[in-house]
Structures are given as C-alpha cells and as structure tokens.
Amino acid sequence: MGIYVDTQRWRCQACGKTFMEPLPAINTKREMTDRLVVWIGQQSLRRTFASIAEDIGLDEKTVRNIFRDYVNELEKTVRFETPTWMGIDEIHIIKPRCVISNIRSNTIVNLLPNRDKKTVINYLGNLDGRHDVQTVAMDMWVPYRDAVQAVMPDARIVIDKFHVIRAFTNWQPQILAYFDHPVTNAYTESLNSLIRVMNRLGRGYSFEALRAKILFTEGVHNKVRPKFRRREVMADDMAGRMATFTTFQHEAPEAEKNYGVDISTLARLIQEGRL
Template identity: 40%
Template sequence: MDILNLPHFKVLHVEQTEHDYSIRAEMASPPIICPNCYNRDFVGYGKKEQLFMDLPIHGKRVGILVNRRRYRCKECNKTFLEILPDMDEKRLATTRLIEYVQKQSLKRTFASISEDVGLDEKTVRNIFRDYVTHLEKTVRFATPEYLGIDEIHIIHPRCVVCNVKDRTIINILQNRNKETVIKYLMELPDRDRVKYVSMDMWQPYRDAVKLVLPQAKIIVDKFHVLRMANQGVETVRKDIRANMTPKQRRTLMHDRFVLLKRRHELKEAEFLKLESWTKNLPDLGKAYELKEEFFQVYESKNQAEAIERYNAWLSKVTDEICFAFEPLIKALTNWHHEVFNYFNHPITNAYTEALNGLIRVMNRLGRGYSFEALRAKILFTEGLSKSKRPLYRRQNREPIMSRMVIAETTIDYQNWDTGVPITTLVDFIEKGKI
C-alpha cells in the first residue's frame, strides 16, 4: 500500500515513532529534458536530501525526506534539481498540507496548527497571510444601496461596514480613523450605487462619507440616539446614589434595568419597583419621564411630527435635570439633519440588534488571536457568507458591415458575496465553529 498517495513519488522506507512518521521517498521517474535549454542529454550530478512536511496520518505528523537528484546538462552545462510536483519549495511542505493549513488557519490558532502538522508557527502565520491576500483579491463583496458604518471592539475599536438590508458584514477596518474610512470607501466597486449610509455619531465617518459618497443620505440609526436617552437616566441614578446607604445603592443598582425599560413593557412587580423609586426620588422620576417622552419621538409618523415632538420634549428639560441629558441634546444639535433623516428612511431594528449580538460575543472569539486573524475568520470562514448571482446583462447590438447583428448574449455565473450574515456569525461563535 502506498502510504503517501502521491503518484509522482516512490516510497523507499517508512519509520514511525509515538508522534511522527518519517517517510523516505524519491521521484518515481527521472526528468525528460533540461528545464533551461530543453535538451535531453544530461547526466547525474549528485543528490540532495530535503524534508517536506505533509498532512498528518493517524494523528501523527508526517515528514517526507526526498532523495532529490541533481543533473548537469551536456548542452548548456547548467545544473538543475528534479522538479517536485505536489511540493511547495518555499514552505517546504506538500501543496495539500498548504491547503489544509489555509483552511485551518481560519478556525484555529497558529500555535495549535503548528503543533498538529510540524510546521514552524511563523510558517503557519505566513501561509495564513498569503491566503488572506489571495482571498482579498478573489472574494468580492457587493456594494449595497444601504451601507452601515458602525463600531465593533476587536482588541481595539474597529470600523465595521455592513449591508444594512441583508444584515451582513462586508468588511472590518483596522481602525475608525477618517483616512482609513476614506481609503476603503474610495476602493468600493460601484460606490455611486450607495444611496443611504447608516452610522453612529462619529464625526470621521460623516466627513468620509460626505467626501467620497456625496450622493448618499446619512442616517443616524435610532439605536445610538435612544441609548443616549437611557444614559441620561443612568447619569441621574449615579448622581443620587452618593446620598444613599450601601444597602440602598445595591438595591438601586439591581433595579436599574427597570428604569431602562419602557413603561408599557413593565410587568406588575417591575412597575411597583419603578413607582417606589420615582416617588421617593423625584429627580429620578423626572429623568424617567423625560426618557419615556423622548422614546415617543421615534413613534412619530413622519419627520415633521418627530421634530415637533422633539422640540416639545426639549422645552420640558429643566435646568436641574439638564446636566443628565446634555450629551443627548448636544448630539441632536450637531447631528440634527442626520438624526431626523431616519424618519424618511427608517433602518430596521433587526440590523442593530444583530450587530449588538455580535459585539456581545466578540470577546469570546478574540482570545489568542490577532486582529488580522479575527477579521479573516469573520469575513472568509467557509459556510458563512451569502452569495447571489449577478443580474442578467443583455449585450448591446453592434453594427457589422452595414448590418445590425445581435452579439452573443453571455451571463456571468460567478457568484458574488453580499457579506457575512451577522446572526449566522453569532451562532457560529457561540457554537465554537470558528
């Protein structure tokens, strides 16, 4: 039985230890021509033993010691080594092992792969980088009409780019800097296709979009605005706890989730807790009512009604409570146009809820990986991305010899990716699939 299953090689000897197979082999057939001048007249000129790592067998690492012959051509007088099919001479590994490492590098740590196959960890890392470079060139994510730009924490804050309608991730950038975002947007294929951009209130994002995608309407997703209203209640809660006993502080800390809930979502026991806190702490009660009224702004039927409700809400923010909602008021002053664009082009909650689910589990994925490895795992893991066929494109008629001849119609069947579904990615992470 041929243990290697490499038809170009002849196995000479096999040894095994507790952890490894050592297989001596040589080329099954000698070369036919000189690779330099293509002459057939050459003679042997010594041998060279080279070690190539291969796929594990029976859970053991495999090293192939190739007894490689050297030849000298009588015509051009140059020497040459046998060409080794199925071998990657740069990495000193079989091509099938390289392919295995490429796939595994999106699922496992480099150290575990190194121990598994016997390659140096640095070599595994270099194989991974070459593979990602290849994927970057060959896997193209379609540019959506609704583009989402948000933040995700992977070791450090990163810019995550999404297809809002399909709820998929199409890229994760190294950082959130204006220059980084501009460079990415400039390289988007068909960037004129983008009609709307949803984002959080981060000035570099707005600057980049206005510069590169001037045709796109910028929309601040309501999640980011409503979160600031909740933070106003939290600010008041933290402010008043200074005058509380340790027991009261602990109780209020435990009950803070009641304060962040909408009134109509409260169960009976939660409603009683809310009444107890708001009656005994009037400032907390005012903050809660302001939060509830601000949420009602987003129940408006149109932009005009939303602006009217917001102005009415603003008039109720008294001086003694203003400090808690000042960040929210300042944000709506600076981002007024983009915030109220939401009411003409509402973004579904499902997108931000899915993204929040991803943020929640990212720390679990991040242990032991570099940003580059995590990014590749998210974007390129097999079975994650969604694909669609491109639209049918009809060819134009071309005049030939004074006649109108219809050119042959062709359809490009190569799939293009719409991105990685966020909910699927969360599921993969929670189940330990990546």
C-alpha cells in the same frame, strides 16, 4: 508522515546561484505538499495556530506564515457586494476598529484597522459601486459623517435611532433623515459581542488574524447564485417524432453575488465552538 525525496541541485553558470529540481505537487516556498499548505490555510481560519502546529508537527510561526499567504490570496479573490444600505460602526479590539456591514442582508462586509477619517475615505473611495449606496446608518462619530459626505455625497446619512437622544442640535438633519429612510444600524452593532467572543477564544489574535477569520471562514458567506428559467422546446426525438424537451437557462448572464458574512451563521459557529 514524512516523505524523503532525492532531488538534483543545479548551479547556474551565468550567475552562480544554485537551485533545486522542481517536484510535482510540492510547494515551491516550503518543504511540504501543496495539499498540506492549502489544508493548513483552511484550518487556520477555524482553529488556533498552536493547535494546528501541534497536530502537524510544525513550528507555530510556519502556520502563521502559511495563514498570511492564504489570506492574501483570499483578499484578491473574495469580493463582497457593495451594500445599498450600509452600516458603519466600531468595535474595540486593542483599539477602535471600523466595521462595515450590509444592513439589508445582515452581513459583515469589512473590518478596517481603525476608524480614522483617512482610513474610511480610502476604503469608501476604492469601493466598487459606491455610487449605488443609498443610505448609510452610523452613530455620531464625525469622521464617519465627513468621510461619507466626501466620497458618497448622494448617499443619505441616517443616525441610528439609539443615538438620536444625544447631540440632537449638531446632527439634526441626519437624525431626522431616519423618518424618511427607516434603516437601522442594530445588526452592525450586534457584531460587537460576536467579535469580542472570537477575540477572547483566540487568546489575543492580532487584528489581521481576527479579521480574516471573520471575513473568509468557509460556509459563512451569504451568496446568491444565478437563477435558471425553465424552457420547453419542440424537436424530433430519436424515432423522428415531434416531442417536447425541457431545458434550463440563466435568466441573466450575472455572476454569483456574495453579500458578505451572514451574522446568524457566524453566531451559530461561535456558539457551537467551531470558530
């Protein structure tokens, strides 16, 4: 359905530029409603750009631009909790990319464009609550170790048990740390097959598109909402008699916590063909 609207066009007498009359509920950047722009953004996290463009009757480039703007807004608003048990691994998508996970919650926290030391240091250095990270599980990739030691010197590095049999001499302190801190990076490494499936189904998504679909798809986040506690109070009822009333209050003034992308939910959506 298309909507034709007659609008006024004005010219600024000071600078000579022309501009159109603003319309309610119409997106200022595109000739479509705000609701359609939001819908396209939401759908682009679950579907291919080509299928959305075909359904709406738009150019695929327009869908990609809306997707990019939508993801930029999500980057500003979606915040994942910093894991106390962090996993660092990599996945090869065109080239090696760094994967950050929350081992305790079995969730994805972030995907970095590469696994270089500078990139990892920049991410960890700007991470809220990085001093609360207790252990970091990883393989024997030196840039990971150096980045963690540079930014989070108090965090204990633990080499994943599957890599213990290699390079024992060079990594002995970190390898033996597993026995004092038995955390494993298995959940992070299990992401590799899921990400490869998504990349294959998307017929070659760009890294930015694949990262956004993994991190920001609605319904895959592991969230913990503030708890309420029951409280009974005595007060007069409408007839003037003493009565007991039940109220519910927050246990603590904490906001909702988002621990990242739940791996099991992500796997289920992929298997059902919904991602």
